[in-house]
Amino acid sequence: MDTACTPRGEIVTLENVSYSYEGNRLINDISISICLGEDIVFFGAENSGIDFICQLIVNAAGEFEGDVFFDGRPIKDFDEIEVHNFRKGFGYLQRNFGLINNMDVFENIALPLRYHSRLTSREVDERVESMVEYLKLEHCARRRPVHLSSSELLRTSYGRSIALDPDLLLIEHPLEEQCLLNVQVFMSALQNRAFAPHKSVIIITYRPELYTEISERFVMLHEGRIVFDGSTDEFARAENPYVKQFLQASIDGPMQML
Amino acid sequence: MYVSVNVPGFIKKIVQRILSTWNGVQSFYFYVVSIIKSFKSIRYLRFRSLYSIVVNQTRFTGIDALPLLMIIALMLGGTVIIQAHTNFPKFGIESFIGNLLVIIIARELGPLATAMIVVSRSGSAIAAEIATQTQNREILSLELMGIDTKLYIILPRIIASIIAIFSLIIIFDIVAFFGGYLLSISTVYIPIGVFIQTLLDAFSFNDLFLTILKSLIYGILIPLIACYYGLKPRSNFEIPIYVSQAVVRTLLVIFVINAFISALFYF
Numbered sequence: 001m002d003t004a005c006t007p008r009g010e011i012v013t014l015e016n017v018s019y020s021y022e023g024n025r026l027i028n029d030i031s032i033s034i035c036l037g038e039d040i041v042f043f044g045a046e047n048s049g050i051d052f053i054c055q056l057i058v059n060a061a062g063e064f065e066g067d068v069f070f071d072g073r074p075i076k077d078f079d080e081i082e083v084h085n086f087r088k089g090f091g092y093l094q095r096n097f098g099l100i101n102n103m104d105v106f107e108n109i110a111l112p113l114r115y116h117s118r119l120t121s122r123e124v125d126e127r128v129e130s131m132v133e134y135l136k137l138e139h140c141a142r143r144r145p146v147h148l149s150s151s152e153l154l155r156t157s158y159g160r161s162i163a164l165d166p167d168l169l170l171i172e173h174p175l176e177e178q179c180l181l182n183v184q185v186f187m188s189a190l191q192n193r194a195f196a197p198h199k200s201v202i203i204i205t206y207r208p209e210l211y212t213e214i215s216e217r218f219v220m221l222h223e224g225r226i227v228f229d230g231s232t233d234e235f236a237r238a239e240n241p242y243v244k245q246f247l248q249a250s251i252d253g254p255m256q257m258l
Numbered sequence: 259m260y261v262s263v264n265v266p267g268f269i270k271k272i273v274q275r276i277l278s279t280w281n282g283v284q285s286f287y288f289y290v291v292s293i294i295k296s297f298k299s300i301r302y303l304r305f306r307s308l309y310s311i312v313v314n315q316t317r318f319t320g321i322d323a324l325p326l327l328m329i330i331a332l333m334l335g336g337t338v339i340i341q342a343h344t345n346f347p348k349f350g351i352e353s354f355i356g357n358l359l360v361i362i363i364a365r366e367l368g369p370l371a372t373a374m375i376v377v378s379r380s381g382s383a384i385a386a387e388i389a390t391q392t393q394n395r396e397i398l399s400l401e402l403m404g405i406d407t408k409l410y411i412i413l414p415r416i417i418a419s420i421i422a423i424f425s426l427i428i429i430f431d432i433v434a435f436f437g438g439y440l441l442s443i444s445t446v447y448i449p450i451g452v453f454i455q456t457l458l459d460a461f462s463f464n465d466l467f468l469t470i471l472k473s474l475i476y477g478i479l480i481p482l483i484a485c486y487y488g489l490k491p492r493s494n495f496e497i498p499i500y501v502s503q504a505v506v507r508t509l510l511v512i513f514v515i516n517a518f519i520s521a522l523f524y525f
Contacts, residue, residue: 080295081302084302086404094395094402098395100391101390111405112404114307116403121306
């Protein structure tokens with residue numbers, strides 16, 4: 001796939017990145033660039049390495065080989081303060097949502113704004129109110145996470161991850177444990193985000209077929225290596241044997257599944 | 259009688275214990291250093307984000323602890339005053355009752371009992387809360403948002419603890435003196451004017467200074483140690499172990515520091 005970026009350039013670049021944990025090679029010499037405004041889906045089977053992509057990008061995985069560049073700067077060189085500042089530059093929707101349990105929906109969404117932004121408290125409240133309305137969370141805005149349904153947790157976490165309007169949004173397995181009927185608001189909001197110019201979305205998932213309307217690039221990992229990197233059309237055609245096996249959930253193919 | 263003493267094994271255990279303690283001290287030292295270093299990023303911190311944590315923690319540590327603290331203060335104050343009034347005349351030193359109250363209650367019992375109440379209520383709660391947040395990946399989530407967790411979690415709790423402990427010590431002393439006085443008049447009669455004058459004569463600026471100093475030290479140490487142990491668990495089953503350690507170690511440190519301060523200022 002042609003990955004030449006727009007003049008705004010690459011927002012994230014992984015250069016010969018390898019990552020091991022407790023002696024297991026989880027990411028094996030990956031090189032990939034993600035342009036500003038590009039939306040990309042990483043998929044693969046369990047233990048394929050996809051779950052470490054976001055952690056590597058945000059410098060939360062620990063030591064690794066190779067280099068990760070964010071806006072052209074190697075993240076390995078960041079000191080502790082720079083790490084905090086660079087993490088403001090993206091939103092991160094974790095797989096388990098990572099909501100703060102002693103804060104309600106409103107305060108969870110307001111948290112990054114109260115901590116990082118120069119908005120007044122009133123402006124923060126106004127922005128959060130509009131976010132709550134946009135994500136249809138008015139009925140549960142004063143509820144804490146333990147009293148929320150899965151789709152409300154997802155929308156709250158999504159609201160918090162885009163509160164600072166970051167250029168890069170990282171999303172891990174958003175729909176894996178969701179009823180697809182209840183996530184239409186989220187999907188619509190995600191689509192708006194993905195179509196916005198100069199906003200990138202990286203989605204990690206086991207169900208890439210759900211994002212063909214949103215993403216223009218699909219990357220598949222197996223045993224820590226990239227085995228497919230193509231457009232939505234190439235993904236849909238499933239000519240790549242790995243993609244074909246994955247989409248058909250077949251035991252026959254190049255991947256040995258347990 | 260045959261006594262078997264495995265000297266090498268015994269020595270080995272002692273050495274292991276010393277090394278383990280030393281490693282613990284080192285680990286705590288690095289933790290404190292990392293917090294001090296994180297103050298470099300304080301200029302990026304918006305204090306409004308800490309406001310609700312400070313308010314909630316002050317309410318829990320201070321206001322919610324008041325009923326328990328006042329009952330304990332009343333009982334301790336009453337006990338000390340009754341003992342003093344019934345026994346001092348036997349030795350002809352009843353004129354020193356005020357001094358004794360100030361020495362026992364204001365200088366030692368007040369700060370120490372307050373610290374014990376705060377450790378058992380708030381220290382354990384802070385350690386359990388942080389440990390649960392760590393296990394729920396809430397702390398990781400804060401870090402991924404670019405929030406300096408050392409400042410965001412520990413600093414507001416230290417501020418709240420200092421405010422709460424100072425207020426609680428003052429309230430403890432007042433309740434212990436006057437509540438104790440009210441309890442004691444059922445057994446011994448002392449005119450209120452004489453009682454107050456005796457207390458005022460015994461009080462010095464040093465006592466007030468030490469109350470502030472102890473509030474500061476306990477206010478910093480209790481949440482600091484609680485958070486240290488709260489951040490330790492690597493699985494859910496370790497949470498009660500570290501919460502218990504947080505309470506026991508904080509109490510130990512508080513007693514040692516209290517003795518040290520008394521020795522430093524009054525010896």
